[in-house]
Amino acid sequence: MLFKKNKLKMRDKLIEHCAVFGVTCDDIGYSVSQELYKGLMALQHRGQESSGISILQTGGKIFTYKKTGLVSQVLNEKIRSHFWGNIGIGHNRYATTGASEFSSSDYIQPYHFKNNVLEFSLAFNGTIPVYDKIKQKLNEMGRVFITNTDTEVIVQLLASIALETEDWVEVLKRTSIYLEGSYSLILLTPEGDIYAMRDPLGFKPLCIGELITEERNLYYVASESCAIDAVGGLFLRDVKPGEIVHLSFQDDIHSEIILKADRGALCQFEFVYFARPDSVIDGVSVAEARVRLGQYLAKADPYLKDPKFKENAIVVPVPDAGRSASVGYANAAGLPYAEGLMKNRYLWRTFIMPGQQKRKAAVQEKLNPITSVVKGKDVILIDDSIVRGTTTSQIVKLLKEKGGANAVHLRISCPPIISACYMGIDFPTRDELIAGRAQNLFGENFIEEIRKKIGADTLIYQNVNDLVKAISLREDQLCLACLTGDYPLKSIKNLAEIENSIVNSRSLQQ
Ligand code: SF4
CATH class of the missing domain: 3.40.50.2020 (Rossmann fold)
Structure with a gap:
């Protein structure tokens, strides 16, 4: 028999899992919810099961809203006017796990972590195929998990390392040592910083852009350049494999290469099928x-x-x-x-x-x-x-x-x-x-x-x-x-x- 039937899923197209989008603005009187909406709309093709945003409101509080559904349904006008702040990240998800799992909000991103000493929000596109050992180690350290996703493992790993240093670049650097996999991730902190990191082989695309006007400066990070076009921004460049980019609302963009590999591994399917034709990836x-x-x-x-x-x-x-x-x-x-x-x-x-x-x-x-x-x-x-x-x-x-x-x-x-x-x-x-x-x-x-x-x-x-x-x-x-x-x-x-x-x-x- 040439075909083997999978009774659970019979998709006949390959599906990309997720999209990430982030924006910072130096004008604290400006809300980026509209930008998040437009950016995620442009990235809808990378994930159609659920969508969510984390926005930093004045005073350093992160608010997260996420739900199953398309971007236009989840981030409707009422939600966009309600969630207000000058820095935010967003995520579109395509779930591969069972229906009951992906409908649970625990599985929808951004993943908002908060305890009495630490708070951050993470939007992650990728896979850490062999994450069990990291999870086991974190379990032994007393970390409790509520999902069976690699995203939560990364969140708990970040949280553990962040107890040792307040320098987020250092936290990401140390975290990346344990993560063998494909990923592009963005992280929002209560201090108003966005950090973006691409894995050392660059499996997933990630790029940055800006919109400089007389009134305000906006900086963007996105899975694909079409999202930067959608918000009227200027595409600056791709985030390099193994690079951390820091977008600050008080400053412009800083970056550093933290891990170098002797080869790249951008997924060829981005060009064949996944990415939007109006995107530019790695030039x-x-x-x-x-x-x-x-x-x-x-x-x-x-x-x-x-x-x-x-x-x-x-x-x-x-x-x-x-x-x-x-x-x-x-x-x-x-x-x-x-x-x-x-x-x-x-x-x-x-x-x-x-x-x-x-x-x-x-x-x-x-x-x-x-x-x-x-x-x-x-x-x-x-x-x-x-x-x-x-x-x-x-x-x-x-x-x-x-x-x-x-x-x-x-x-x-x-x-x-x-x-x-x-x-x-x-x-x-x-x-x-x-x-x-x-x-x-x-x-x-x-x-x-x-x-x-x-x-x-x-x-x-x-x-x-x-x-x-x-x-x-x-x-x-x-x-x-x-x-x-x-x-x-x-x-x-x-x-x-x-x-x-x-x-x-x-x-x-x-
Ligand atoms: S090219 Fe690599 S990353 Fe892309 S679908 Fe094939 S095996 Fe997966």
């Missing part, structure tokens, strides 16, 4: 990278050498993910680009469907072929990735059976996803990934087996070298682990080896 425009992904895909497509293949062909994106890559592919191939699938934009969250039948219905509700465009055509369908393959096979079927397409040639702008992610992306196990499982079962011919399973007439994936060239960062600046099985974190290599050996033994038995 690379996401939109331009996606167009180049399509161009490289076309350049390496052997079928395009055959004029007959091109005679009746149109290039159609899977909306919205395949759009930029389709433009690049169509231009490089010299073929017409056409919108052949209509997406219902008002269906939120249909990707979370607990069952195969419901998922099939969801695809049909969400996508409809435009018959006048695709009927009788050889459709070159561009998508960004194939995860389990269930949605893709549904789309191919829709185009052929409902849309009347003559053929569907599938082109994927990301190479086959063969290994699980342990760095904070909501990912199926290797066993559930169509390419991981097919590779175990069929070896070198696994792509042909995927093509048959999906029902496409031909199937071409991007290759890893072209993906790196299209992103235009060096290979040693990127994480490619889910495509190559080569994990940049030592603690993960062991986990991955254990999982792969389990999958291999299962494959042999089936």
Whole structure:
């Protein structure tokens, strides 16, 4: 059996977990709640389950408000006018844990810590895969946990270290020594400081910006530059891997590199799918990278050498993910680009469907072929990735059976996803990934087996070298682990080896 059904979750897209946004203003008569709202709205794509803010009010009190729901629902006008202060941080969350857990406010961020000696609020995007040992140690020291998240472990670790020094840069520096993982975090203190820290390999994006006017100066930190654009700010630069940036409402920006690594590991999926196209990450425009992904895909497509293949062909994106890559592919191939699938934009969250039948219905509700465009055509369908393959096979079927397409040639702008992610992306196990499982079962011919399973007439994936060239960062600046099985974190290599050996033994038995 090529597909293994996960009865709990049948998402067929990879999901980023969280977004962070922070702002300080030197005018204590100004409220940043509107900025927090706009910034988090621009980052909604990185987390849609819950949202929250912590605002520092005059007098040094931090107030936190958080709830399940979209940003527009959680931070409605009433809440924005009620929560008032000149410094604040915010967070959007996408939960991977069970429904009962993510609906509990204990799991929603920012995480506001307060006892009789210490107070701070933390917004965290990332994962510390092997946090149990830190948790155990903190438990032995008498720390009590109310959630089973790595975020709370980081909070308790920060709180323990902050008992020894009042210097927050020092606290973060010492904390980072224990955190092997992927993270971008921001911390708000009652003194009115925001500290932002990116892990030494730079898995997650994080950037800073400013808005200097005659009336006031504002400084921003955000998961993506599109959020700084949304508040009318000027993008300054990315926070470097291993760097702590201090935003002070009384001063401008200070920073220091605290941990250096001999390589980087920015998640390649930021460019393929996660990030908004209007963001710039580590100096690379996401939109331009996606167009180049399509161009490289076309350049390496052997079928395009055959004029007959091109005679009746149109290039159609899977909306919205395949759009930029389709433009690049169509231009490089010299073929017409056409919108052949209509997406219902008002269906939120249909990707979370607990069952195969419901998922099939969801695809049909969400996508409809435009018959006048695709009927009788050889459709070159561009998508960004194939995860389990269930949605893709549904789309191919829709185009052929409902849309009347003559053929569907599938082109994927990301190479086959063969290994699980342990760095904070909501990912199926290797066993559930169509390419991981097919590779175990069929070896070198696994792509042909995927093509048959999906029902496409031909199937071409991007290759890893072209993906790196299209992103235009060096290979040693990127994480490619889910495509190559080569994990940049030592603690993960062991986990991955254990999982792969389990999958291999299962494959042999089936
Ligand atoms: S394993 Fe894949 S999804 Fe996970 S961080 Fe690396 S590139 Fe991103």
